[in-house]
Amino acid sequence: MKHIQISALLITFNEEKHIDAVIKNIDFADEIIVVDSFSTDETLIRLKGFPRVTVISRTFENFADQRNYAIAQAKYDWILFIDADERIPENLRQEILNVVKNTDEIVAYMFKRRFFFNKKVMRFSGLQSDTTYRLFRKGYAKYDENKIVHENLIVDGKSAILKHYMLHYCYTSNADYKRKMEHYASLKAKELYNKGKKFNLFHLILRPVYKFITNYVVRLGFLDGIEGFNICYLSAYGVWYRYKELQRLNSLPKL
Template sequence: MKEDSIKISTLLITYNEINHIDEVIENITFSDEIIVVDSFSTDGTYEKLKSYNNVTTIQRAFKNFADQRNFAINQATNDWILFIDADERLTNSLKKEIFNEISSDSKKVAYMFKRLYFFKKKRIRFSGFQTDTTYRLFKKGHVKYDENKIVHEMPIIDGKSKILKSNMLHYCFNNAAHYKSKMEHYANLKALELSKKGKKPNIFHFYFRPFYKFFINYVVRLGFLDGKEGFYICYLSAYGVYYRYKALDKLIS
């Protein structure tokens, strides 16, 4: 366990996560502080969060992921910040490794987690996700998200970082329709990011880029070995690329 003097603030940003919220809150009860920034959920998520005595819930309009995460960071009061999404879970081995790391004399100020992906309850071993890592643990005052990257947000780390050995579980696909809606949401944000950079789509973006995305994930990165779920994931990832440039075309026309 971590030393009593070292405290963790666990942060979430949510929108319509009623299917995950009970399990994720239960998963992080070890935290000294739990703060959730909710983007005015309409499915009962906010009401469920308010029923927890150990959770501070703030409603705030969603601008983009980087902006929302930076706001959440500013609410934290403890030495260490742990970010978790509603569809993610920490394994017991990862929790132990977190405590061991932050209780040591290490000079690291940020840690990356390896994620294992699931389609419903089926493990997705390929399809482009076999090497996924993400920053989730930071020392207070050493991180800020780059607000020029409004989707697939990237933290700016002031100091050294490390990849932990244990895995985080990511239940990010409820079904194909759910994943499609996520791809469209991310694509709209990415289109806005590209428009601010003055980018313009062309026939290459509409046809070659989606095909290349599918080919890489389904063939080169062995998505076909994930069965029908692998096909859905690789196809919808390619669809997300196509949708991105269609959205960009609408923004600039």
């Protein structure tokens, strides 16, 4: 059977905690490209230990822009896009290799993700139904650059969901997750501002409350214990921070 070649892509910034493990995890790819936003920790130093990896330093504008740039650098027809804090277990690895060899009509695949807070699996808290595109044919998909955070992949063709789960080690501490929420919230506020959205107190007060109640009560976050409370609280905090930042942007003088 003909070998189908895969390009594995990452975008990184200060990922020294994860970079060794994720590169080893995707060593089945035929090429690995890392687009790094001038990391200030040991990410780039560690990457020098992987001679197969192509490293490109590029200024970060937003997630969609950086991901589309990475796609343009890939040589092969199938793209595997992975974040540094994600891992592909052996069963998912075999499923990936099987579908790229045997699929004709499907041009993009979504992965289900299993979230971890440190080493604890998070089964609820609004995380139980998460899926995201991670495997697709080059030329049939690109990220919508109108959405600069929580990127949306535009797929020209049929897509499907793989059976096995990707592992997502997104939460190592409350402080780490809080920083991520603030970063994402700032980009989302910029996206809203660019669309002409205006701040109001409803956003700042009721939307965070709604987010917390939805994830903690309706989506059973309380069953995840104290970790579930922390994640639901910090997710709500991210919503609050988004609209606080939109308020700041709305208050800037018009140029």
